[in-house]
Amino acid sequence: MPVGSDAVQLEKIACPLCQAAEYRHYLTGRDVAMGVPGTFQLVTCRSCRHIYMNPRPTLETLAACYPSGYGPHRSQEHGDGCSVDQPKDLKSESQAASSNTSQPWYLRSFVRSIPGLKSLYRWLSDTRSTVLPAAPDEGSRALELGCGTGQFLESLKAVGWNCEGVELVTAAAEQARGRGFEIHEGTLESAQFSDSSFDAAFAWHVLEHLPDVRSSLIELHRVLKPQGLLACSMPNVGCWEPYVFGGNWYLWEWPRHLHFFNPKRLRRLLEETGFEEIRIEHQRNSLNVVGSLGLLLRRMFPNSRLAARILEFPNRPTMWGQLAMAPFAIVMAWLHQGGRITVTARCRKNSTSGEQP
């Protein structure tokens, strides 16, 4: 029988990856970001070691986990309350730098003439949060799962893709349609795409939200062409951050994150669901660390104004703050200790018969 608050009902489930019923308790927490009422529990599967939410919100009440102010469903934001592309300040100022008007002072001609400064700036500001390959052919089709308001679809279109999106939330889907894109409102499965119909599929900070992530990956494999590209990103539970911050880790995101992967477990799942040439890159992103420090401080001092200011930073990072933290983020990524990972893989499929996992 479901248990939980009036809004979100919870139900006990078997491991979503291996169907084993045995688990052990991992961590319990509350929704400190959006205030969805209730206490939520993560468990570790005793068979495959997957970390997942159990009991989990029922499929009927899953939408109640996403209140109307949820960041990725608002315009100009994408992904867990944080930008998953370049930070907005950096991006807008990079764009300004490429135009002839309103260039920021540090990219004006005399500054740009300093050897290496422009390259250094670009290197420091590249968080590796997304990949944006150019369309291989004129008719190449791309799909974005969980497209939100269509911000990344705009980027895909700009590099030549014919792209469309899948979005569960009506208000976000309507905004994306307003940008001129074809949006399938609902789940990936309900869109009923044809076999082998896309050259690429993108899912930025989406897989950890899906109730049956294995089935969703199999469905992505079905709709991708042989050697089609899968690109996605997600939190990395295998890094140092959850061990140091415990229940205050910024990326637990109860009750919206239903799965937590480390690179090894994720690689195995992708291989099992028909993908190959798997490449996992650790993002150069310190926003989780800042957010976790804010949550830790607020736990210790609930009325702390400093904690409130720190917690604002991941949603509205300043360029200078980001650049100041870039060396730390780059070292953590180099040590394979990034809190978020960006993954690319190719669809392993026979071009004539269509091998299914």
Ligand SMILES: [Zn+2]
């Ligand atoms: Zn399992």
